[in-house]
Amino acid sequence: MGKNYRETAEQVIEYLGGKDNIEQAAHCVTRLRIALKDESQIQLEQLQSVSLVKGAFMNAGVFQVVIGPVEVERVYAELIALTQMKSATVADVKEMGSKKLNPLQKLVKIFSDVFMPILPAIITAGLLMGLNNLIGAKDLFFAGKNLLEVYPNLQGVWDLINMMANTSFVFLPALVGWSATKRFGGSEILGIVLGLLLVHPDLLNAWNYGQAAAGLDGAKLPYFDILGWFSIEKVGYQGQILPILVAAYVLSKVELWLKKRVPSAIQLLVVPITSIVVTGVLALGIIGPVTRHIGNLLADGIVYVFDFAPVLGALLFGALYAPLVITGMHHMFIAIDLQLITQNGGTFIWPMIALSNIAQGSAALAMFWIAKKQNDKSMASTSALSAYFGITEPAMFGVNLSNKYPFYAAIIGSATAAIFITLNDVLAPAIGVGGLPAFISIMPQSMASFFVGMVIAVVIPVVMTFVLSRSKRLNNKA
Structure with missing residues (x-):
C-alpha cells in the first residue's frame, strides 16, 4: 500500500504543475491543502482520475484535494518527501492563499479560522446538552414524567452533565x-x-x-x-x-x-x-x-424571513447549503446558530445542516448500489458512512459531484426535509454532530418531527438518484 501512496503523491504533484508550482502544502482530516503559484497549470481532469483522489477544487485561494481520513496523512507524507518542502500547518497555507481573496472571501475565512479550532468544544457541549435534554424531557420515556421523576437518583448525574454542557456556552x-x-x-x-x-x-x-x-x-x-x-x-x-x-x-x-x-x-x-x-x-x-x-x-432578520415565508426560506437553505460548503461560506452559519441559541434558546438552522449531511450520504449510498466497478462501490460505501457521521467531503466531492445527478438528488432531498422540519418548528438547543447522531442534540418535543425529516433525507436522495441514473442511461442509449 505504501507504493500506492507514493504514486498518488507523484501524480498529484505532476497534475498540479510540478513541485516548482507548489508553494506550501498541509492537510486536514480529509484533504490536502495546497497553495499554488499558478492555478492555470492544474490538470483537473487528470487529477480527479487518480484512484485515491475523491475530488479537487479551489476554495479561498487554496487548492484542496479530497483524499479521505487516514489516507490523506500518508499521501501528504509522501508529497512532502518528494517535494522536499517543510511541513506546514493548515493556517500557514490559508494565510498564503488569502492573498488572492476578495473582501467577502476574506471575511468568510476569518470566521472559518476562528471557529474551526473551537468547534470540538462546541460540538461536545451540544452532545452533552442533548443527553441532558433526554434525561429531563417529559413524556419521552414515561407518560407525563421525565427520567428524573421516575429515577430520582439520576439528579446528581443530570446536574453534572448540565454543568459540563453549559461550560462551553457560558x-x-x-x-x-x-x-x-x-x-x-x-x-x-x-x-x-x-x-x-x-x-x-x-x-x-x-x-x-x-x-x-x-x-x-x-x-x-x-x-x-x-x-x-x-x-x-x-x-x-x-x-x-x-x-x-x-x-x-x-x-x-x-x-x-x-x-x-x-x-x-x-x-x-x-x-x-x-x-x-x-x-x-x-x-x-x-x-x-x-x-x-x-x-x-x-437573528431577528433570519427569524422574520423564516416566519414570513417558512417554505421558501427552508427550500433555499436546504438546496443551497451543500453548494455553500464547496465555497467554504458554510462556516458563517456557526456564528448565526450561536446567536439564535443565545437569543431564542434554540436554532432552526443547524437541524437543516444535519439533514443536508444525511442527504449527501444517502445519495452516495445509492451510488454504491448503482456503481458497477468495485473501486466506485468501495468509495461510495465509505463516503456514505462518513457523511452519515457528519463528514460530507468524501461523499460530496468523491461521489456525488463527480457524477452530478446524485448531487442534485441530495439537494432535492435536503430541501424537502428542510421544509418539513421548518413547518414543524424543529429546534436544536446546541450544535452537535451532523448526520445520523444529530437527533441527540434536538429538543425532545421536536425529536419525532426530526426523525421524519431524517427519513425524508434518506429516502428521497436514494430514490431520486436511482431515477436520475436510469434517465441518464436512457439518454445515453438514445
Whole structure:
C-alpha cells in the first residue's frame, strides 16, 4: 500500500504543475491543502482520475484535494518527501492563499479560522446538552414524567452533565477570544482574559439583560459610573460571538501597535495592562452594546424571513447549503446558530445542516448500489458512512459531484426535509454532530418531527438518484 501512496503523491504533484508550482502544502482530516503559484497549470481532469483522489477544487485561494481520513496523512507524507518542502500547518497555507481573496472571501475565512479550532468544544457541549435534554424531557420515556421523576437518583448525574454542557456556552467569549487573538496576531492569553472579562460574575447575566432592559418585575440595568463623566452598562455577553470577535481584533491591533513603540525593557509591564484596560473599556462601553444590537438584528432578520415565508426560506437553505460548503461560506452559519441559541434558546438552522449531511450520504449510498466497478462501490460505501457521521467531503466531492445527478438528488432531498422540519418548528438547543447522531442534540418535543425529516433525507436522495441514473442511461442509449 505504501507504493500506492507514493504514486498518488507523484501524480498529484505532476497534475498540479510540478513541485516548482507548489508553494506550501498541509492537510486536514480529509484533504490536502495546497497553495499554488499558478492555478492555470492544474490538470483537473487528470487529477480527479487518480484512484485515491475523491475530488479537487479551489476554495479561498487554496487548492484542496479530497483524499479521505487516514489516507490523506500518508499521501501528504509522501508529497512532502518528494517535494522536499517543510511541513506546514493548515493556517500557514490559508494565510498564503488569502492573498488572492476578495473582501467577502476574506471575511468568510476569518470566521472559518476562528471557529474551526473551537468547534470540538462546541460540538461536545451540544452532545452533552442533548443527553441532558433526554434525561429531563417529559413524556419521552414515561407518560407525563421525565427520567428524573421516575429515577430520582439520576439528579446528581443530570446536574453534572448540565454543568459540563453549559461550560462551553457560558465561557464561549473566552474560547473565541483565544482563537480570534491568535488569528489576528495578538497574545492568546490576553484574548482569554478579555473573553472572561465579558462574562465576569459581577456583570449582569446576558440572558437576564432583556428583563432588566424592559424593567420587568422592577429590574434595572446596573451601570459603572466613570467619574461622573459617562456610564457603562454592567452587562455580560455569555454566549455572544460578535462582541468578543470585534473586541479581540481591537485588542490585537492595540497590542501590536504598542509593541512597536514601547521599549522592550518595559513591554511586559506596559503592553498587557494597557491593551486590556483600553480594549476592556471599549468592549464594555461601545463594542459590546453595538455588536449585541447588530447580532440581535441579524437573528431577528433570519427569524422574520423564516416566519414570513417558512417554505421558501427552508427550500433555499436546504438546496443551497451543500453548494455553500464547496465555497467554504458554510462556516458563517456557526456564528448565526450561536446567536439564535443565545437569543431564542434554540436554532432552526443547524437541524437543516444535519439533514443536508444525511442527504449527501444517502445519495452516495445509492451510488454504491448503482456503481458497477468495485473501486466506485468501495468509495461510495465509505463516503456514505462518513457523511452519515457528519463528514460530507468524501461523499460530496468523491461521489456525488463527480457524477452530478446524485448531487442534485441530495439537494432535492435536503430541501424537502428542510421544509418539513421548518413547518414543524424543529429546534436544536446546541450544535452537535451532523448526520445520523444529530437527533441527540434536538429538543425532545421536536425529536419525532426530526426523525421524519431524517427519513425524508434518506429516502428521497436514494430514490431520486436511482431515477436520475436510469434517465441518464436512457439518454445515453438514445
